[in-house]
Amino acid sequence: MTTPVRLLLVDDDPLVRAGLAMLLGGDSGIEVVAEAGDGAEVPAAVDAHHPDVVLMDLRMPQVDGIRATARLRARPNPPEVVVLTTFDSDDNVLRALRAGASGFLVKDAPPEQIVSAVQRVAAGEPILSSGVLRRLMDQAIDSSGSADQARAALGRLSPREREVAVAVGQGQSNAEIAAALLMSMATVKAHISRILTKLDLNNRTQVALLIRDAGLD
Template sequence: MVRIVVVDDEPMVCVFLRTILDSADDLEVVDQAHDGASGVEAVRRSRPDVVLMDLRMPGVDGLTAIEHINAFAQPPHIVVLTTFDADQYVLRALRAGASGFLVKSTPPEELIGLVRTAAQGHTVLSPSAARRLIAASTDSLSTRDRARDLVATLTERELQVLTGLGEGLSNAQIASRLFLSEATIKGYVSRTLDKLHCTNRTQAGLLAHDAGIVGA
């Protein structure tokens, strides 16, 4: 059973998400909150697998809440809830450790599958959306320089794996491309994340775009 916490300042949004997600046999909304501070406490209390986090909330906002939650010893997968996908605030949330985002207009039948994907540790973010977010960045020069410095520490194989992450590929797809086993790719992904100081695949994928090794 995938345990979910929903954090949104609109009660109707929380009710909608709970209704949709609880309709699946393998998903359960175990807690909800309406601001960032309460969201952090809900995560601490309920220990979910996935958090659906709104960003713009009164008091403690979603970005601050994400930073606090990712400081936990075993943080859950955090998926941002947003109205617009090309949003600078969303980009900041992804860099802070969110594993992807869902547009609030996502059809109910797609929502369940995307939450399952997030629970498995995969990125809930299309490559095209990532490129739009990168294009919206206002600090692209300093970000690009930092990204290139980090990428320069990778081996050739790690660079190939990072390219796959930047293209939104799964471990199986990267393994097929490089003629390696999925278990081997999993090891490369782990080492690559460590070298790049990234907490998840999404951050690494964005860094690949920042460094220019994945085209717009």
């Protein structure tokens, strides 16, 4: 039997947490192991319950979801993070992705989409295919650097690593990259690991955003 995805819910609204716990806890592939009411509570909750995925609200009174995500993803072997937002035009979503989140959900998303997103992120698949996310990325201005800076960062990669990075930026899975570039899955994973190390990034979403900044997607 496949082990359920261990999930930590983080939201300052108890009713939202209760609704999400009921929704997600009813799926046999997900186990809600803990809840937190603010980003400040996340480190202790992660240490105590070891979740695979954190479903994180953005707007909280003490430590917001962006800061909580950045702090969490800076830790060794952190869980994946999916951020929550009420409005799909919220620019903070992109900031959260840059902080290390693997994707985001709008709070009124269909229940099956929320369940699927949690399971996909736990399996290492970032949530990049959403039309909402694409619109945000199209409209965003990268405050961390210009297109020239993004291209300079990519210049640290070997030609083959750059090909893999561009494929990641196009939303391709490891299997699709392996087929397109005539590589084994193990080789693709090794390239992605080296890309993350060389660029000082911590997930595929950040690679995709860098590719977008460089205008190579």
